[in-house]
Amino acid sequence: MHRSLGDFLMDLFQNAVEAGATQIRVEVRQDSSRLHLVVTDNGKGMTPEELRRAQDPFYTDGRKHPDRKVGLGLPLVIQTLEGTGGEFALESRPGEGTKVRAVFNLEHWDTPPEGDWSVVFTQVMAWPGSHDVELVRAWGEGKDHGYQVSRQDLVEAVGSFEDVEALMLLKEYFRSQESMEDGK
Amino acid sequence: MTLQELRAMREAGKKAMDRRIIEDKTIEIVVGMGTCGIAAGAKETLDAFIEELASKDIKNAVIKQTGCMGFCHSEPTVAIHMNGMPDIIYGNVNAETARQIVHSHILEKRLVDKHVFDRPAKDIVKEN
């Protein structure tokens, strides 16, 4: 169903926004065989019971998708990771926030393709709301190789993210940052 | 590209836009990007709108993302609001259909009938 790892990131990111977070940290770190997605937010968090339910594919509160009987987001990530030798960790404290860590095994045949990160990051940054996003991108084992940018920085540079020109520039910006990987 | 370069490019673009005759008609495109939309390829749909509008030099368009619009079974869904056309929700919009919507609906003011998911009652749809 999901076509790329970027789709999973979008899901995790949207959960953070939906939890009312004002600060969201998105980390995408990649080495030769693994891709780490870590999304940390200061949203409403979950109680242990909510945490358990959130990971249960057969539980849904039925509010959001009246036509659909199964929640998709987290169970889908978990299912994909389980079948491909990945790792999943979810930590949450009510009133404090949530941290989701998904590590994809890039060497497994059934791991979805990465997708186009410039497109994904553009859409993450342009997602409506007044929250801030800190994007941390890294290649290799250490964090020395990569880049970091916040939504606030980008808002200051381009103003609104809603017009075609701003969205094109945002994507070009990420394309140029992502191309740093080629120079490694 | 640094943030300063990004800012400079944005400012140059704005100046060029001010010099052009700005049409007052604004086009608003809203793409449903909930989990169900994304699973159906909404990321590619949104990107296709951005690329196609940019390549046709259509500057008076606003593109917004929204969560689940409640039509999970016909995702990706896209709502289009513009002067001279009824408000329309298109369903099952892949990248190819997105480009078709830019050509027909936005540029030629013709509905892309096969994908119309919802529209106002017939009698209030103005014929163009």
Ligand SMILES: Nc1ncnc2c1ncn2[C@@H]1O[C@H](COP(=O)(O)OP(=O)(O)OP(=O)(O)O)[C@@H](O)[C@H]1O
């Ligand atoms: N970052 C988070 N902070 C707080 N609660 C969360 C977070 N992520 C998930 N949850 C809780 O877990 C539930 C399940 O999340 P999941 O993404 O699987 O489904 P959903 O967001 O409700 O629907 P969708 O299928 O559209 O993603 C959410 O409804 C929410 O209650």
Ligand SMILES: [Mg+2]
């Ligand atoms: Mg979700």
